[in-house]
Amino acid sequence: SPIIMWFRRDLRLSDHPALTAACQSGRPVIPLFIHDAQSEALGAAPKFRLGLALGCLGETLADKGSRLILRRGDALEVLREVIETTGAGAVYWSRLYDPAAIDRDTKVKETLKDNGVEACSFAGHLMFEPWTVETKTGGFYKVFTPYWKAVRGRDVAAPLATPSDIPAPPNWPESAALDDWQMDAEMQRGRDVVRPYVRLGEAAAQARLGSFMAHIVEGYDESRDMPGEDGTSALSENLSLGEISPTQCWHAGQRAMQEGKRGAETFLKELAWREFAYHLMYHTPRILDQNWREEWQAFPWNEDERRVEVLAWKQGRTGVPFVDAAMRELQVTGRMHNRGRMIVASYLTKHLMCHWRIGQKWFEEHLIDWDPANNAMGWQWAAGSGPDATPFFRIFNPDTQLDRFDKGRDYTRRWIAEGRAKPGDEALAYFDAIPRRWGRSPEDDYPDPIVDLSEGRERALDAYRNRDF
Numbered sequence: 001s002p003i004i005m006w007f008r009r010d011l012r013l014s015d016h017p018a019l020t021a022a023c024q025s026g027r028p029v030i031p032l033f034i035h036d037a038q039s040e041a042l043g044a045a046p047k048f049r050l051g052l053a054l055g056c057l058g059e060t061l062a063d064k065g066s067r068l069i070l071r072r073g074d075a076l077e078v079l080r081e082v083i084e085t086t087g088a089g090a091v092y093w094s095r096l097y098d099p100a101a102i103d104r105d106t107k108v109k110e111t112l113k114d115n116g117v118e119a120c121s122f123a124g125h126l127m128f129e130p131w132t133v134e135t136k137t138g139g140f141y142k143v144f145t146p147y148w149k150a151v152r153g154r155d156v157a158a159p160l161a162t163p164s165d166i167p168a169p170p171n172w173p174e175s176a177a178l179d180d181w182q183m184d185a186e187m188q189r190g191r192d193v194v195r196p197y198v199r200l201g202e203a204a205a206q207a208r209l210g211s212f213m214a215h216i217v218e219g220y221d222e223s224r225d226m227p228g229e230d231g232t233s234a235l236s237e238n239l240s241l242g243e244i245s246p247t248q249c250w251h252a253g254q255r256a257m258q259e260g261k262r263g264a265e266t267f268l269k270e271l272a273w274r275e276f277a278y279h280l281m282y283h284t285p286r287i288l289d290q291n292w293r294e295e296w297q298a299f300p301w302n303e304d305e306r307r308v309e310v311l312a313w314k315q316g317r318t319g320v321p322f323v324d325a326a327m328r329e330l331q332v333t334g335r336m337h338n339r340g341r342m343i344v345a346s347y348l349t350k351h352l353m354c355h356w357r358i359g360q361k362w363f364e365e366h367l368i369d370w371d372p373a374n375n376a377m378g379w380q381w382a383a384g385s386g387p388d389a390t391p392f393f394r395i396f397n398p399d400t401q402l403d404r405f406d407k408g409r410d411y412t413r414r415w416i417a418e419g420r421a422k423p424g425d426e427a428l429a430y431f432d433a434i435p436r437r438w439g440r441s442p443e444d445d446y447p448d449p450i451v452d453l454s455e456g457r458e459r460a461l462d463a464y465r466n467r468d469f
């Protein structure tokens with residue numbers, strides 16, 4: 001009987017333990033994606049990006065004589081229907097670690113098993129399953145450095161090859177049409193602006209990993225901090241949807257390290273940060289929506305999303321060039337450099353004293369590389385409320401940061417049009433990416449700072465000192 005390969009955030013064919021196991025069984029394989037409540041709930045940009053990824057995976061499977069069957073509805077109900085119409089005897093999938101996915105998958109597994117259907121979950125999204133990394137006393141890690149020490153020497157099995165054959169079933173079940181799902185509907189004007197920045201699919205991700213290792217990783221330990229340079233892997237959107245596996249990146253990084261490439265270890269460390277974020281989310285799912293450190297519940301976060309300051313932050317019109325450049329990069333590309341993410345997050349939570357959840361939600365709506373674990377950890381790190389977070393009193397000064405990390409002003413010039421005689425195409429693209437109702441034009445004056453940086457800093461420090469932490 002056929003095996004249903006239930007794809008979720010593992011949209012690739014190589015280094016795919018679940019797919020490899022299904023193919024090696026010799027039984028027909030039915031690749032299936034279910035558009036269920038969880039994918040419906042995605043923000044505009046991640047949903048748009050998922051739609052592109054599904055189209056690409058469908059083509060890759062078709063090249064192999066297989067198909068991607070698309071269905072919409074409750075996961076368990078869809079699986080039951082497909083099992084009934086195809087006579088499938090098993091469902092395979094790659095594990096996910098957020099609480100909603102764990103609940104869904106546990107229910108699916110139990111029900112299928114009760115009905116005599118084999119249900120198997122596999123690793124693949126992570127290198128280190130969160131429950132396999134333990135402190136000496138048997139707990140989980142809350143601080144990155146000891147976590148890193150615990151995992152960096154581990155054997156990570158070599159990546160699996162793409163299955164040479166994906167056996168087709170005698171009859172294919174019906175499939176929805178991807179276009180009918182309109183997964184780009186909420187992107188409005190931005191979709192055409194963002195689309196050229198998308199690195200879509202497995203083949204493109206592999207090619208980027210190759211060129212990153214050939215040309216960039218050598219100096220990555222320094223270039224990764226320079227938002228005006230092409231100095232990072234830019235593979236997060238592919239890792240987020242599983243178009244490339246962390247194991248493939250890890251092995252490439254290990255090879256680069258053996259070749260003596262200086263930045264390779266730093267790259268491995270960043271991959272471990274991703275694993276650490278999942279480790280934290282698995283062990284303390286409250287990191288997704290509550291102050292990880294409970295004492296922060298008492299902090300006077302401003303939670304009013306309609307404040308003019310928040311609007312200015314969202315629009316990239318705070319009058320602070322580093323913050324505005326980064327927020328505009330987000331609008332145009334669906335991505336933001338890590339340095340930018342740290343600075344806009346620090347500015348929102350400290351200079352504006354807004355709740356980190358406001359920023360987390362904005363990123364969730366706008367990032368094509370949105371990842372639940374990395375985003376939550378990043379925001380709580382920046383706000384000071386997370387485990388192993390930057391202390392609240394260490395407040396980034398966005399202007400000093402500019403002098404350190406964007407000395408030549410390449411980054412700010414690239415993204416800010418106002419006040420320039422000849423703004424570049426990307427700075428102008430921002431005006432095509434944003435909602436018309438914002439009423440912005442490149443002829444506007446560049447705004448004065450909405451908050452004086454030292455006043456904002458003092459206000460935040462006062463609030464911090466006056467709390468009883």
Ligand code: FAD
Binds near residue numbers: 236363374
């Ligand atoms: P590279 O520098 O090439 O790093 C390689 C990979 O390592 C990345 O693709 C990513 O998977 C992982 N990685 C790197 N830095 C981090 C980090 N600090 N934390 C966790 N994993 C990391 N990353 C996301 O993938 N999705 C998010 O939604 C997200 N939200 C963030 C929000 C905030 C406030 C902050 C401060 C960081 C956030 N990050 C997020 C982490 C980081 O900014 C991005 O992973 C990184 O910028 C992606 O670019 P890259 O692929 O070129 O990374």
